[in-house]
Amino acid sequence: xxxxxxxxxxxxxxxxxxxxxxxxxxxxxxxxxxxxxxxxxxxxxxxxxxxxxxxxxxxxxxxxxxxxxxxxxxxxxxxxxxxxxxxxxxxxxxxxxxxxxxxxxxxxxxxxxxxxxxxxxxxxxxxxxxxxxxxxxxxxxxxxxxxxxxxxxxxxxxxxxxxxxxxxxxxxxxxxxxxxxxxxxxxxxxxxxxxxxxxxxxxxxxxxxxxxxxxxxxxxxxxxxxxxxxxxxxxxxxxxxxxxxxxxxxxxxxxxxxxxxxxxxxxxxxxxxxxxxxxxxxxxxxxxxxxxxxxxxxxxxxxxxxxxxxxxxxxxxxxxxxxxxxxxxxxxxxxxxxxxxxxxxxxxxxxxxxxxxxxxxxxxxxxxxxxxxxxxxxxxxxxxxxxxxxxxxxxxxxxxxxxxxxxxxxxxxxxxxxxxxxxxxxxxxxxxxxxxxxxxxxxxxxxxxxxxxxxxxxxxxxxxxxx
Amino acid sequence: xxxxxxxxxxxxxxxxxxxxxxxxxxxxxxxxxxxxxxxxxxxxxxxxxxxxxxxxxxxxxxxxxxxxxxxxxxxxxxxxxxxxxxxxxxxxxxxxxxxxxxxxxxxxxxxxxxxxxxxxxxxxxxxxxxxxxxxxxxxxxxxxxxxxxxxxxxxxxxxxxxxxxxxxxxxxxxxxxxxxxxxxxxxxxxxxxxxxxxxxxxxxxxxxxxxxxxxxxxxxxxxxxxxxxxxxxxxxxxxxxxxxxxxxxxxxxxxxxxxxxxxxxxxxxxxxxxxxxxxxxxxxxxxxxxxxxxxxxxxxxxxxxxxxxxxxxxxxxxxxxxxxxxxxxxxxxxxxxxxxxxxxxxxxxxxxxxxxxxxxxxxxxxxxxxxxxxxxxxxxxxxxxxxxxxxxxxxxxxxxxxxxxxxxxxxxxxxxxxxxxxxxxxxxxxxxxxxxxxxxxxxxxxxxxxxxxxxxxxxxxxxxxxx
Numbered sequence: 001x002x003x004x005x006x007x008x009x010x011x012x013x014x015x016x017x018x019x020x021x022x023x024x025x026x027x028x029x030x031x032x033x034x035x036x037x038x039x040x041x042x043x044x045x046x047x048x049x050x051x052x053x054x055x056x057x058x059x060x061x062x063x064x065x066x067x068x069x070x071x072x073x074x075x076x077x078x079x080x081x082x083x084x085x086x087x088x089x090x091x092x093x094x095x096x097x098x099x100x101x102x103x104x105x106x107x108x109x110x111x112x113x114x115x116x117x118x119x120x121x122x123x124x125x126x127x128x129x130x131x132x133x134x135x136x137x138x139x140x141x142x143x144x145x146x147x148x149x150x151x152x153x154x155x156x157x158x159x160x161x162x163x164x165x166x167x168x169x170x171x172x173x174x175x176x177x178x179x180x181x182x183x184x185x186x187x188x189x190x191x192x193x194x195x196x197x198x199x200x201x202x203x204x205x206x207x208x209x210x211x212x213x214x215x216x217x218x219x220x221x222x223x224x225x226x227x228x229x230x231x232x233x234x235x236x237x238x239x240x241x242x243x244x245x246x247x248x249x250x251x252x253x254x255x256x257x258x259x260x261x262x263x264x265x266x267x268x269x270x271x272x273x274x275x276x277x278x279x280x281x282x283x284x285x286x287x288x289x290x291x292x293x294x295x296x297x298x299x300x301x302x303x304x305x306x307x308x309x310x311x312x313x314x315x316x317x318x319x320x321x322x323x324x325x326x327x328x329x330x331x332x333x334x335x336x337x338x339x340x341x342x343x344x345x346x347x348x349x350x351x352x353x354x355x356x357x358x359x360x361x362x363x364x365x366x367x368x369x370x371x372x373x374x375x376x377x378x379x380x381x382x383x384x385x386x387x388x389x390x391x392x393x394x395x396x397x398x399x400x401x402x403x404x405x406x407x408x409x410x411x412x413x414x415x416x417x418x419x420x421x422x423x424x425x426x427x428x429x430x431x432x433x434x435x436x437x438x439x440x441x442x443x444x445x446x447x448x449x450x451x452x453x454x455x456x457x458x459x460x461x462x463x464x465x466x467x
Numbered sequence: 468x469x470x471x472x473x474x475x476x477x478x479x480x481x482x483x484x485x486x487x488x489x490x491x492x493x494x495x496x497x498x499x500x501x502x503x504x505x506x507x508x509x510x511x512x513x514x515x516x517x518x519x520x521x522x523x524x525x526x527x528x529x530x531x532x533x534x535x536x537x538x539x540x541x542x543x544x545x546x547x548x549x550x551x552x553x554x555x556x557x558x559x560x561x562x563x564x565x566x567x568x569x570x571x572x573x574x575x576x577x578x579x580x581x582x583x584x585x586x587x588x589x590x591x592x593x594x595x596x597x598x599x600x601x602x603x604x605x606x607x608x609x610x611x612x613x614x615x616x617x618x619x620x621x622x623x624x625x626x627x628x629x630x631x632x633x634x635x636x637x638x639x640x641x642x643x644x645x646x647x648x649x650x651x652x653x654x655x656x657x658x659x660x661x662x663x664x665x666x667x668x669x670x671x672x673x674x675x676x677x678x679x680x681x682x683x684x685x686x687x688x689x690x691x692x693x694x695x696x697x698x699x700x701x702x703x704x705x706x707x708x709x710x711x712x713x714x715x716x717x718x719x720x721x722x723x724x725x726x727x728x729x730x731x732x733x734x735x736x737x738x739x740x741x742x743x744x745x746x747x748x749x750x751x752x753x754x755x756x757x758x759x760x761x762x763x764x765x766x767x768x769x770x771x772x773x774x775x776x777x778x779x780x781x782x783x784x785x786x787x788x789x790x791x792x793x794x795x796x797x798x799x800x801x802x803x804x805x806x807x808x809x810x811x812x813x814x815x816x817x818x819x820x821x822x823x824x825x826x827x828x829x830x831x832x833x834x835x836x837x838x839x840x841x842x843x844x845x846x847x848x849x850x851x852x853x854x855x856x857x858x859x860x861x862x863x864x865x866x867x868x869x870x871x872x873x874x875x876x877x878x879x880x881x882x883x884x885x886x887x888x889x890x891x892x893x894x895x896x897x898x899x900x901x902x903x904x905x906x907x908x909x910x911x912x913x914x915x916x917x918x919x920x921x922x923x924x925x926x927x928x929x930x931x932x933x934x
Contacts, residue, residue: 063636064636064639065639066643068643069579071578111586112536114537114582114585115581115582118581118585118592119578125585125592154636156623157624157630157640159636163624164631164632164634165624165632165633165637166631166632166633167631168531169621169624169626173624173631176532176535
């Protein structure tokens with residue numbers, strides 16, 4: 001009798017395993033991840049002491065060399081409204097600001113890091129750019145996020161999370177630094193209202209690695225925010241390059257719960273040249289969509305996260321920005337454009353103008369579909385009112401239920417019958433495809449393989465003309 | 468012919484050497500050294516973050532452990548008038564304040580060290596205790612001096628002048644720290660008017676040792692101030708203990724121009740248990756008088772440079788303070804009493820009371836000599852108006868011309884003729900001697916050996932009764 005029950009349970013167990021891993025069970029996004037993917041375009045404003053030194057920013061040198069005089073920080077015309085308005089004009093729904101970057105200098109009124117805006121003469125030591133920035137975001141309806149740089153601190157002497165030095169002194173200063181970081185995080189999480197994303201660049205070293213214990217503070221003060229990232233958790237992943245693009249397919253699913261936690265992750269990532277970050281994995285047990293980041297000034301050999309004098313030739317031409325958009329947003333990835341205000345405290349006019357052009361061009365390309373539909377099931381057909389030329393389509397899955405589609409194709413009904421437009425795999429939050437103009441009376445999406453019944457939130461076709 | 472000239476020059480050379488080293492040529496004090504020795508009693512106020520942590524101060528741990536939360540600094544009742552008044556009541560003519568001590572925290576509005584009063588909530592980040600302290604000194608006619616602690620900085624990671632760590636990062640941070648120190652020194656030397664003494668505890672590591680270049684800044688902004696000390700120069704020397712005393716004799720002359728510069732000094736000092744610091748050397752080529760330092764709270768096993776809670780039992784009893792005075796001021800050495808305001812920002816009442824008692828007792832003992840004289844030559848006789856009992860004498864050389872007396876004695880004219888009161892050597896700025904009461908009608912000073920004609924500024928005798 002006992003044996004029979006055991007066998008029955010064993011069978012149930014096998015069935016359950018099979019069902020959960022290979023059938024309909026897929027990782028579900030957190031609300032913050034949905035918000036983040038819906039944003040599609042975000043910007044990150046980089047600002048730090050060295051913007052004011054008149055020299056070209058050199059990151060590797062900056063890591064190990066304190067800025068000689070922090071009172072060079074003097075953005076006399078600072079206007080975060082102008083920054084956020086520029087981002088809004090580009091179509092960004094999220095704006096992120098470097099509350100601190102790699103110098104260790106905090107751009108707010110910290111009570112735990114003296115190397116902050118309290119130290120400078122600017123605004124009589126009362127300046128708080130995080131405060132100003134968040135207020136501007138609220139004003140323009142853009143979701144604020146913060147970048148908190150703790151991996152490097154050239155002033156305090158921290159390199160890749162580790163306090164430089166040895167012996168008991170370095171151990172004590174490491175403990176102090178960890179507490180300082182926890183204090184900064186608490187300040188930034190508790191003082192400025194709800195944040196949409198917090199970005200620990202290079203990850204926050206967790207307590208298991210001798211680093212600060214950040215996640216509990218995050219969970220206490222910003223439970224609805226997107227957490228990126230430490231050894232315990234990551235709600236999004238870097239897309240594996242700073243080109244502002246990811247390849248297709250770029251799955252939202254990922255086989256690890258963090259980017260740096262285990263030895264297997266560490267082995268997996270370098271071995272494949274970040275390929276796993278770029279593509280994700282359709283069977284990954286964790287929902288962790290990729291973002292695509294690049295500075296707006298990444299043309300002509302530039303890659304300027306920070307403003308450098310006389311570098312307007314680095315601003316990406318509009319066509320390049322548009323290509324970037326197709327290869328990021330169109331590949332299920334949020335595009336993060338790096339913007340950098342100049343030493344006067346304003347986004348330079350040339351950058352502002354390009355962002356406006358970019359916003360208008362994306363609007364022109366996507367705001368007037370020829371036809372749209374939505375629905376569920378394995379085939380969704382979109383009939384056009386009359387036969388017409390199209391050259392672009394957009395697909396969106398209802399990702400609240402996870403990323404279900406694994407294989408699909410799209411066909412167009414021509415005078416010669418159904419013709420293939422695309423043979424694909426991933427849809428995810430959004431898939432955009434451009435193709436040779438084709439004259440059709442209908443298009444249809446065939447879902448050839450999925451985990452459960454797919455829900456298509458949007459299926460639109462466009463005819464996008466050259467300007 | 469050439470040979471004869473050579474011999475003549477050689478003879479002249481020998482004569483010159485003999486004259487300058489062994490005859491009347493003695494090192495002369497700078498004006499700042501004269502002011503300093505005339506002060507006789509100085510105080511040093513120690514104040515730093517750890518006064519506020521409620522724990523017992525442990526220096527060696529403090530060196531390598533940053534204070535967890537600098538916002539504990541909150542002296543709500545701070546009143547530097549009350550501090551300086553207490554020092555004045557004790558008879559101090561110089562008061563020194565720790566603008567920074569070993570935490571690295573600067574107690575003023577620094578523009579080069581963010582770890583300063585700008586960082587704290589106290590006085591809304593606008594507090595400047597150096598400013599307040601100097602103003603109080605001017606108000607009470609006490610000469611202000613500053614102690615600038617740069618040898619340790621537990622926050623920035625500096626131990627014995629060296630930035631903890633290795634490689635290019637540590638080298639860069641060392642350069643930065645040196646510049647920070649030079650900047651602090653420039654701020655402190657240029658913002659608060661004339662200072663009477665600047666005290667780099669443990670010495671300022673000079674540029675030859677990879678440290679900051681402080682002396683030129685000092686010479687530019689505070690040429691009339693007493694400089695203590697770096698590898699290039701020292702205008703006074705530590706008296707070799709923290710007992711508040713030096714032995715007799717304690718010469719103002721010293722064989723080295725700095726305390727730490729050369730290998731020979733470094734060898735000489737440890738080898739003789741600081742004996743050379745304690746005694747000096749009558750033939751030393753450099754004028755560098757000794758000071759005697761001790762905290763007021765150095766009784767009952769205490770040695771509290773910094774205020775600790777529940778430590779009033781550490782306050783020296785009046786008789787001990789008086790003994791200390793005789794063995795410091797009375798031995799040609801300036802006494803520096805360490806005072807430490809408490810966490811409310813005031814000198815504790817018990818300390819204030821003891822300082823008042825001390826000032827009154829010194830006044831009682833020295834303000835009413837039985838007779839006084841001054842003069843030059845090898846014998847100075849002081850006739851009393853009538854025969855009377857004396858038990859104390861004071862001698863002072865006119866040290867503007869250097870310390871000339873090498874051997875002397877004092878005799879008293881009794882009914883049995885001249886009787887020896889003391890067989891001595893050094894006088895220097897001041898020599899005080901107590902002796903068994905003797906009934907005399909005159910006393911005389913016989914200078915048995917000197918470098919040139921001695922000038923005696925004061926020769927006084929007293930009858931000091933018990934209270």
